[in-house]
Amino acid sequence: MTDVNCLTSEQTTVEAAVFTTPTKNVSAATATSPFVLRAPPSAKSKLILQNMEEVLNSVKQKHREKHKRKREEKRRAAMLAEAEAAAATTTTTVNGGHVQPLREKTARENGSGTGTGMGTGAAHGKRKSSTPNVVGDKQTSIMKHFAKTEQKSTKTAATNVFELMMGARQRSLGANANGQASPTEDAVESGAAETPQSKRKQMLQEWNERKGGAKRRMADEARGDYIEQQMEQRAKRLKKMLTQPELSKQQAADPAPHSAPTKRGRGRPRTRRPSADVDSIVTAAAADVEAVEFLNKLSSPTKKRDSLLGYFPKVISPTNTTADQIVNETPKRRPRNSKSLLETPQVQQEELSTTPSGRPRRSCASKARYDYDLEPSPTKLKPSVTTTIEAAAAEEESIEIIDLDNSNPAITPKKLAPLFVRQLPKPSLDPTALRARREFLHSGVPDKIRQEQNRQRNYEQYYEETYELFPRIAHVGSEQREKRKVAKSKFKLRAEDGKELTARKPSVGTITSCSRLDFAAAPRRNLSWTPLPVVDNKRAMVKNWKNLFDRFPTFKCYNQMREKYKHFSAFDAAQDTQPMGESFVVTRRTRRSMEQQSSAQSEENVKPPATAPNGELLFTEKYKPLLFEQVLVNLTPVQELRDFLANWNGAGGGGGQRSSQTADDSLDFGNDSNSMGVNCNTMVLLGPCSSGKTNAVFALANDMNFNVLEVNAGMRRTGKKLMQELQEATQSHQIRKDAKAGAAPTQQLLQKLQLNGLKAKRQQGIEDEVRKSLILIEDADILFENTDAGFTDAIYTLAASSKRPVIIVATDENCAHLQRLMQQNTIRFHSPNALNISRFLAVLALMEDCPIELDELISLYLYNQQNLRKTLMELQFFVQSGGDTYTTKVQQQLQQPGKSPSRSPSKSARLATLDGVHIHQRLYEFYTCTQNVQHYIPFPVNFRLLRLNLNELMRSSTLLQELESVNAPASRAGVKRKSRSPKKTWLSTATTTNTTSLSTLANFYEHISTAALLEQEHGGGDGLQPHLGEELAHTLVEGAVTSCLAAKGYAYNLFDKSEERICLADQLGSYCMRSSSSRALDYEPALRSICRSEKQRAGLERRSSRFYHYLRNCTVNSVSNFATELYDAACEVLLEEESPTTTTADDAEQKTA
């Protein structure tokens, strides 16, 4: 409580503190001392110090008068009673026995011999009576500290806060007699005069007593007494040590009281020395200097900033050493001791005033220190007092005078806790002191050193003046100018070469392909665009095509597309003002309305709006299947998926238009699947890019009324997030119902029937509400380790726990983290057949008013590696930008698209046209031909394609044919001529040796192989730099084809069919084929057998599939990628042919053949 008060305001703390701790007086006095004592040190320091002493005393007096007079009578009565009580309780008997001599002395001095009581309370009483005597008062104050607790003394210089805290502690401890006695007695005697604080304290103590505080206090008291006793003993010991030499050095005691204040008054060493001189303490010895130095260090700002704990032990040591020295060297001990006693509080004051730390000081360190400091103090002071009572009395008079003068400085510096002090009260030194200080510092510098310094300075100045940072005169290379001139005359340098060259001007076209014509200004290009003419008789054309497209549902496709085309055109036209929604979902309802719409409208009159002639959608969006019936290609996997989803649809599916099952069947099936579906709720869709995996899911979901919850790679899909989002979805209303139903099948059946009935009654408006969810995880094989942590685990937990179907879409078949799921349920998608797709695309193109040759579509599709989506994109780009209308200047006669070696070059698949409708033929060309520089062979040479095309190239080579034709007649002619002159024919053949077909071929192959080498050199270039190697290779190949073979009119295939690619060599890798047979015989068969057995094992039980997966993912050797079918096939071939010597390479060839 008091602590809080002291924090809030200082005034209250003073009062509260004073009530129990009279040390306040001393503390206030000492607190003021730093301000007073910082007075300029001078020769008259003695006088000043005296003044200071007086000031101190006056302050003490003042305080005492202020605070104590009020309570004097009351207090005295209390004390007397308390002393009696204390004597009765026997707690202080030992204590009293020790203290007595001191107190007797003081009593004698003070002249108030009331001190019959042994307790501390008696000391208080005495002190109050001794107000007039300053010295005695001082003594009593010290005595009082001493008598109470040794800790008290440490607090003398402490801040108010600390003091208060300690006071409070003491009170609670009950070490002070006041705490014990006053509450009861105060409560009895003077209830009216009590301050509220004391009242409160009383109450608290009463409570404390009630709660067994008395016992505690007793124990505390006992402990306190013990400590006091200990202290007394120690003090005695010390006193003994001190007094023995003291007796011999009585005369040295005289300067002690004077020197002591001087030391106390000054914090600086310089001032101390003269003061010592003045005080005529000639015996200021080395020990003294040491201590001074040490104190200097302490008072230095760096030291002060140090932690207090680190500070105190250092203080202890000098006092200890001084104590030791005291013992050792007898003559100088007296003044030093007193000094050390009095200096230490001063140091502490400084520290207090400067340290900004709000940390409460540890009491133990200071305690340890002051134990030593203060105990000898009475012993020291006593002799001085006894000897100089008169002096003290004389001083007493002067006190009053100075008190008036210094009353302001003494009172105004209210001591604040360092916590509350904003700026450190750094007293400003007056200039004279500073000057004196500086002089002192300078005075010590000997002339020799000064001269040295001067010389140094002069030298530096000279150096700075003479030395240039950037020298104007360089000592390096100045001579070489002329030398270089000499050298120049010797060797020709570039400049001269330039002159040499400029004399010769190259004619145009020698170094570049520019012709003189190019220097004429190029004509402006006209980028006008004419929209495609609308094809009117689409239906008739489709009818024509129908025969051509055998086994392709041409009309179905046509009708469907027409519907969509019309719908979207109408849609665009209708919503001309507002933009489209995010995605257009055709439900059965809308489809029906669509049909109605279309039937209502006349057939061909729907046109896209004028503002957006190209529509708003991509072809991939526009023509994607929205219902199961609309799936035209890749029907089987979609059907599988549909069956899977049908299990989950239950009876809640839309429409009941199932083709395969009746309603009852589906119900039964649904029941079965519920039990089965627990372990089989996931389906993995595998397949290459754009084989329609995702679209199939969406189409079926739309068809079967599922709500698709999609998770794709474009989202953040950490395991946590995934679970959060999807768990919520799986716990939706419908699902819970399902789960409940799963427990009781009969109930569920009933429920479902009811539901069905309800649904039948209610109209389709409810349909949207009953949509069930389906979880679709896209791109599951893509895993970003650093961003999507726990994705795989989430999939597996989802697969294990989900009550809704989970469909996982992946491309990579060997994806490691999905293997376990893949084993359960997998539907494989394949790229649609090229022929079917070409027909589909042809119809589509026709719908978009741009019929395109079938060959073009096939070629493009194959060129895009059977990527339907890409083909659609490129088709859209081609169609919507005007089809064939742009005829490039260069006619490519060599590069006729769509001619693969297997098919005849004659255009068998040319589409029939009607009414002169132009069939566009330049789709493929647009995407494959280079438009700036014409190459016969596409620029980065693909040697694999070149190998495929070699046949065609050879066949079309005019040079080879010529040679053969030449050779054949020549041989015939030779036969004819043989009779004439065989020698001549020999000669004739000899002259044409370099033009035989074999040498031509050899030449050709040499070029190509070199080119291949060059290309290999730069395989995997980044393409940012035009690679010389690539260019060289290309030039070589093209040159070889044109000049060596002189091939003309060849078709260069830009795609190889996937069928052709599958060969054993590819599976094994060319590296394996090339490797030595020993390797193949050594470990590959073993590896293969391991693979086979592991595969079987993995098929049998799931748990042991670890190695299987490991081997499967082991891409180091392609043997282990389980292409065993090929080996099996090869073995079969081997068995059939029964040729024991065939190698694997032969197998490969046989296989591919």
Place this chain on the structure above:
Amino acid sequence: MPEAPEAAVVDKRNNLPWIEKYRPVKFEEIVGNEDTVARLSVFSTQGNSPNIIIAGPPGVGKTTTIQCLARILLGDSYKDAVLELNASNERGIDVVRNKIKMFAQQKVTLPRGRHKIVILDEADSMTEGAQQSLRRTMEIYSNTTRFALACNTSEKIIEPIQSRCAMLRFTKLSDAQVLAKLIEVCQLEKLKYDEDGLEAIVFTAQGDMRQALNNLQSTAQGFGDITGANVFKVCDEPHPMLLQDMLQHCAANDIHKAYKILAKLWRLGYAPEDIIGNIFRVCKRLNVDEQMKLNFIREIGITHMKIVDGCNSLLQLTSLLAQLCTVAESH
């Protein structure tokens, strides 16, 4: 400095590098790849352009074409409706998942048939992860947002992304196309030029319009006139005329004269890589027998290989000359 600025606007334009100053803003100004550019111009007026990837070597106008398309297609709303990210922007997975997706979801009122455009320049420098996370985004928001990618090598774009775009391949510009543009710029800048100088620039540019314009500007600002000598002073390359002489000497089986030229070039300090490159380029246009030229090129190729492997000493080049002479002798 070639000319003094007349007005403040002109001054500002003058400070631009010419590749920026003469960057085409209309499709008509784009040089080369006429067919593709013309088709793109149709889309710029008609709207509904599919996602496109433009692949091709540097300096053929990929970025320019895409920017033209976006600017003409979107007009005033270019600022709102175009998100342009190039290699200097961060395009990691997070950016694709957040920034691009946010942009795709954003609502911008555009005329019918027009879509927001995300331009990903230098898309081949995107990490595979970023591309993977782009794939489905591209599809889902295709009704509102279209993508235009530019890259150097299409191989670095993953297949799923390629599958969602129409691939347009740009090739190196022909010399005539570069020349035409150079003449146009020279006339606009009122430069004094001769055929020799322009041809030298075309030779050094190697079908890269950016390099051609840079070389032109360097020559114009360094020397004023565009002459062959000045151009080769700026773009320090082994002079093609010297090399031509050398090859002719080789074709004439005169190794001594050929070596003299080679030694001179070597002494001038050209790197063997530069020398071999220019030898090849000159050899392509050399006026000798086709077969012999092809054999020459083969030998050059082999020497190039050696140089790339690190055997780039004068000895290798000398051996090339010897080989060329042997080839010439056998013919």
